[in-house]
Amino acid sequence: MNTFTLGLVVILYLLLIAYLGYVGYRKTKTTKDYLLAGRDSHPFIMAMSYGATFISTSAIVGFGGMAGKFGMGLIWLVFLNIFIGIFIAFVFFGRITRRVGLNLDAHTFPEFLGNRFQSKAIQIISGLIIFVAMPLYAAVVLIGGARFIESIFQIDFTMALIFFTLVMASYVIAGGLKGVMYTDAAQGTIMFVCLFFLLVFSYFKLGGVSSAHQALTNMAGMVPTDLAAQGHLGWTAFPKINSAWWWILTTNIILGVGIGVLAQPQLVVRFMTVKSSRELNRAVMTGGIFIFVSTGFVYTIGALSNVFFYSETGKLALDAVGGNVDKIIPEYINKAMPEWFIYLFMIALLSAGMSTLSSQFHTMGSAIGRDVIEKIFPRTGLNTMMIARLGIVFGVVISLLIGYQLPMGIIARGTAIFFGICAATFLPAYIASLYWKRVTRSAALWSIVSGLATSVFALAFLHKSESLPLGICKALFGKDFLIDKFPWMIIDPLMVALPVSVFVLILVTFVSRPPEKEFLDKCFK
């Protein structure tokens, strides 16, 4: 790969991003502009921004590589991402969230919950949870982006990290959500075009759809023995029921990530950025197609890369890249695609990381600024926009520190930890806030607190992937996880924490006083 050509392409790309960030900055005059993109986003921009924020580099490279290792079972994650993450989210959550949010003048997800339950405590606690948990998720994307820049430009990691952070922070701080959404839409379009081409070209190269799949099916006998022991039955087969990989696929990936998407603060806030439900109706189509291409296509290619690597090198994809799952997709692109496409794909990967990260920075900043500082210290003398900007700077610094300080074992789990915590903590209260008028303020508060507490407990003491690198369980009880009976150590913490927060929500609702009818009328008018 020619570094000069790549540098030129990256500079052109950064100029485009800088221009869009500047447009966002010029169009940002009020708090509503800064936090909600003026509530008048175009449906295409809203949908692409939602999709590009949803799909990070790790969704493409990490899960794509996992498909290379374990096969096409990940298609169920694609199905849930589209059906729950787009269709259910937009149609059954988005429209009503937008209306209630507007009626209650909410500018952020914590403010939505706080105003809906008439509770400053809920807003502050939700803001704090987001501000504390999100940097871990942001650090994953930040470190991934910096490593990527380090490897393609052969520059020092610290330099790459500082450069990447400064570029991101500048347009998020200046342009607010308008800047974030305009750049997201451009980045999402680049991702879409690249992944579309990638699948079409791959099928062409592998001899067509049916023959490519058949070739992969014929490789079932080559599954390595250690993977076969985990339930791997071939790359075009679902894993063996009740095997280790079956539990990981169904609970951690399909349910954890597939359902976790519904309570993501950076995604929920996008429903409030459009001026009517008509825009959301129009955005459903763009969102559905985008997610199908950006996840479904790359997971299929991940699995099919085995056919390519085997025919070229006589090795399985995982063996051809030295056992590192994250290298399967990049290595496949390098070996199988024309050179001009490699440059474009680099930009697509950069776009995937930047679009997710910019929203994370914005959400962190608005959470600490609007939901915590402004609520606790209402007389700071600064306006909301200024506080949110300071909040973003603070969030960026914390993410950087986390990226530097925490061991990679924990950072690698950052996405799953954040998705799990958000779903268990916010999902029951959020759904009830929209569809259950009887639900009470105390019930929402206790559901949030119990969901958080159970999540943290499950992460620290039950789920092997986090309890092992955290080491708290080992220090207190002398073992890596409390229940060593299969499959408890591999079941996603969400499967434990979500039922608890749902149960608490229902129980407390029926023992506390219902909200006033006048207030509910105001919420749902």
Place this chain on the structure above:
Amino acid sequence: MLGIPDPAIWLGYLLAILSVAACIVYSVRYWNKSDDPLPDPSEKEKNWEKVEEKINEML
């Protein structure tokens, strides 16, 4: 089906494609529908319409 023998896999593909189809059908069906009255055109838009009318009259 298409070289994939396991129904659990092609069912996943089928459901993913049906979900995309549902998204498209929903958008087309409700393209101009809104739960709430659309906001009035802004002052800027009203002024723009007035200017347009004047231009038309002049033409």
